[in-house]
Amino acid sequence: MKTDRLGHWLAILIGTLYFLVPLAATFEFSLRKLRGVYSFEAYRVVLADPQFQSSFTFSVGLAVVTIVFGMAIIVPMAYFVELRLRKLRPFVEFVTLLPLVVPAIVIVFGYLRLYNSSSLLPLTNSSLGTNFLLTCGYVTLALPYMYRSIETGLRSIDVRTLTEAAESLGASSGTIIWRIILPNIRSAMLSGAFLTFAIVIGEFTFASLLNRPAFGPYLQLIGANRAYEPAALAVMAFMITWACMGIIQVISRNAAAARP
Amino acid sequence: MASNASPASLPRPRVPWAVVGVTPFMAFAVLFLILPTLFLVVGAFQDNEGGFTLSNLGKLWTPTILSSYWISIKVSVASAVIGAAIGAFIAYAAVSGGLPRWIRPTIMTFSGVASQFAGVPLAFAFLATLGRQGLVTIFLSSVFGLNIYAQGFNLLSFWGLTLTYLYFQIPLMVLIVTPAIEGLKKEWREAATILGASTWQYWRHIAGPVLLPSFLGAALLLFANAFGAIATAYALTGSSLNIVTILLYAQIRGDVLHDQNLGYAIAFGMIVITGLSNLCYILLRVRSERWLK
Numbered sequence: 001m002k003t004d005r006l007g008h009w010l011a012i013l014i015g016t017l018y019f020l021v022p023l024a025a026t027f028e029f030s031l032r033k034l035r036g037v038y039s040f041e042a043y044r045v046v047l048a049d050p051q052f053q054s055s056f057t058f059s060v061g062l063a064v065v066t067i068v069f070g071m072a073i074i075v076p077m078a079y080f081v082e083l084r085l086r087k088l089r090p091f092v093e094f095v096t097l098l099p100l101v102v103p104a105i106v107i108v109f110g111y112l113r114l115y116n117s118s119s120l121l122p123l124t125n126s127s128l129g130t131n132f133l134l135t136c137g138y139v140t141l142a143l144p145y146m147y148r149s150i151e152t153g154l155r156s157i158d159v160r161t162l163t164e165a166a167e168s169l170g171a172s173s174g175t176i177i178w179r180i181i182l183p184n185i186r187s188a189m190l191s192g193a194f195l196t197f198a199i200v201i202g203e204f205t206f207a208s209l210l211n212r213p214a215f216g217p218y219l220q221l222i223g224a225n226r227a228y229e230p231a232a233l234a235v236m237a238f239m240i241t242w243a244c245m246g247i248i249q250v251i252s253r254n255a256a257a258a259r260p
Numbered sequence: 261m262a263s264n265a266s267p268a269s270l271p272r273p274r275v276p277w278a279v280v281g282v283t284p285f286m287a288f289a290v291l292f293l294i295l296p297t298l299f300l301v302v303g304a305f306q307d308n309e310g311g312f313t314l315s316n317l318g319k320l321w322t323p324t325i326l327s328s329y330w331i332s333i334k335v336s337v338a339s340a341v342i343g344a345a346i347g348a349f350i351a352y353a354a355v356s357g358g359l360p361r362w363i364r365p366t367i368m369t370f371s372g373v374a375s376q377f378a379g380v381p382l383a384f385a386f387l388a389t390l391g392r393q394g395l396v397t398i399f400l401s402s403v404f405g406l407n408i409y410a411q412g413f414n415l416l417s418f419w420g421l422t423l424t425y426l427y428f429q430i431p432l433m434v435l436i437v438t439p440a441i442e443g444l445k446k447e448w449r450e451a452a453t454i455l456g457a458s459t460w461q462y463w464r465h466i467a468g469p470v471l472l473p474s475f476l477g478a479a480l481l482l483f484a485n486a487f488g489a490i491a492t493a494y495a496l497t498g499s500s501l502n503i504v505t506i507l508l509y510a511q512i513r514g515d516v517l518h519d520q521n522l523g524y525a526i527a528f529g530m531i532v533i534t535g536l537s538n539l540c541y542i543l544l545r546v547r548s549e550r551w552l553k
Contacts, residue, residue: 008353012363015350015430019374022385022427025395029388073288076281084278095289100481101538102297103488105505106527109512110296113303136292143293173277198376204491209512216491219380223495227393230384237381238373245373 023238030231042232051218059207059215062131063200066138067193070146073139075189078150079181082159096147099140104205108137112209130210137206142196149195153188154181187255191248198244202237301531303524316525325507325526332487332504333533335418339425340482346426347433348441348475354434355441368438371431378428383495386424390415416497424492429482436481440474440548473548480541484534504530 031038033045046052081088099107111133115123123129139146159181166176182189207214219237223230307313320326353359354367389396392409400406414420444467452462490505499506504526511523 005358008356008358011349011353012359012367015346015367018430019370019427021396022389025389026385028395029393073285077285080278080281085282088282095293097538098293098297100484101535102293102531103490103505103534105488105490105508105512106300106530107293107296109508109523109527110300111292112512114296114299136288139288140293173281177281195376202379202381204380204494205509209509216380219384220491220495223380223384223387224498231388234381234384234388238377238385241377242373245369245376248372249369 023235026231026234026238030228030235033228042228043236046222046229046232046236055213055215055218058213059201059203062135062138062214063197066135066142066200067196069135070139070142070196071150071189071193074143074146074150075182075185076177078147078154079159079177082151082154083163092147096143099143104137104141105209107140108206108209111137124210130212134206134210134212134214137210138196138200138203141203141206142192142199145195145199146192149188149192150185153185156188157181157184187251190251194244194248194251198241201240297531300524300527303521304528306521306524308521316519316521317528319519319522320525320529324502325504328502328504328507329529329533331418331502335421335425335503336483336486338418338422339429339486340479342422343426343429343482344433344437344475344479347430347478348437348471350430351434351438351441355438367434371434374431375428375435378489379491380495382424382427383492386415386420386427386496390420390423416500418501421493421496421501421503424496425486425489429486432485433478433482436478437474440471440478444470470548473544477541477544477548480537480544484537484541487534487537488530 030042031040033039033042077092081092112124113119115121115129115133117125123133162180162184163176166180171180202216202219203214204216204220208217208220219230219233222233304316305312305314307315320329350367354364386394388394390408390413391397394415397408400408415424448466448470449462452466457465488505490503490509493501493503494506494509497506499510508523508526508530511526
């Protein structure tokens, strides 16, 4: 068993190196902007860039709208499918897996053909319409993850009993979802929300092809034109992803601890 | 509840609420997921006047398009196979014990982060690592006198892209395959050992066959994951590496093929490839759940 354990250590060690070396290299590279000394100059330049500020704010706003919009359509659907419309479950499973089958670039291609200026529903005519289209695109990207986390949340509580208890006290469907179901699946929803945030914040394909001034296309632009700033941006992007995933871990651990 | 206003076809008055609750999602799914996909699939079989034709699909058999599919498939297969093998090994090392307790949750958390760290920033990270001015490139040449670019390595190539994709493929594999490895029961190993089986025999006849469907299924998922990716490749190589997503991107941007329906056909081909690999994944998962319940 001794040699066994050596092999395990070796696997972990090589894996760790493979994942830490690029991070260390990126961080080191990002400090090299000023000749001869390490400095945070690249970060200062990036953070002071008005285009960085506007594109980052745009993407954060978009992520928030995506999360709210996605939850608003997915939660009632998942609740009623779990409670009354079980027949729909295979269809819902299929639809929520579809974004993993159809690549993002194909979906956005379809949008551009279906909702362009000469179509029945010319969403791309106005920037508001295009922003709406982009939001819809992000909801489809996040759909598998959002639905999965909400469904897990709903399964861990007794939806039927809670609903019947609330109904016998005279609550309407809206009240039940808002005041009974939502508080009970809060941690599942938060996990889905942060995962969605991590996916949306640096997304490139949709934003670029719909011509929106989002963070992803900005990253690409900087990458094509600058040397050290991209590394600084990569470090920041990694920290955002890390923060989102860390928060999810904390949420799910707290939820597990709170359960009897 | 006036009985003359609502017919008796609805047994309970709250049924419409369920329909109302489900409708927005259904409308969304049809408008923003199913219709756009169908539009491209139908368009792939139409000529410019809207008549049925197979000529768009026939036009995929040109050297540029075929080679772009081929490079995409090669990168996806390589990153899926290598990623699946290494990921499974790391997952096994983390699960099977013998290591300190803190290692496993650390690896799981890190895999969650790294599997989501893709797109444009990942390309930046690898340029800073293995690009011409990258830390590892310079380290190798100054310490070992090994100039990897003179040796024929190029980050903007098939192996460069594969190496970069592995950064999210390996952790994704760890996440997917860990539950399956956890499903291997200790008793199986003990029973095999008592009956005199060697480690090799245990893997060859027991653990291997039980894990194989999960392993293959996960590898297929990794394949589809890499096949549809574009941002990393685009930020890394610009349009110098002709993979199919970049070809389609250029086609959407500027209609480089001068044929809109050919674009639909390229998209259709991608859906077929990722669709088939996902279908096999689902079939394999059903098979693997027989043992790992």
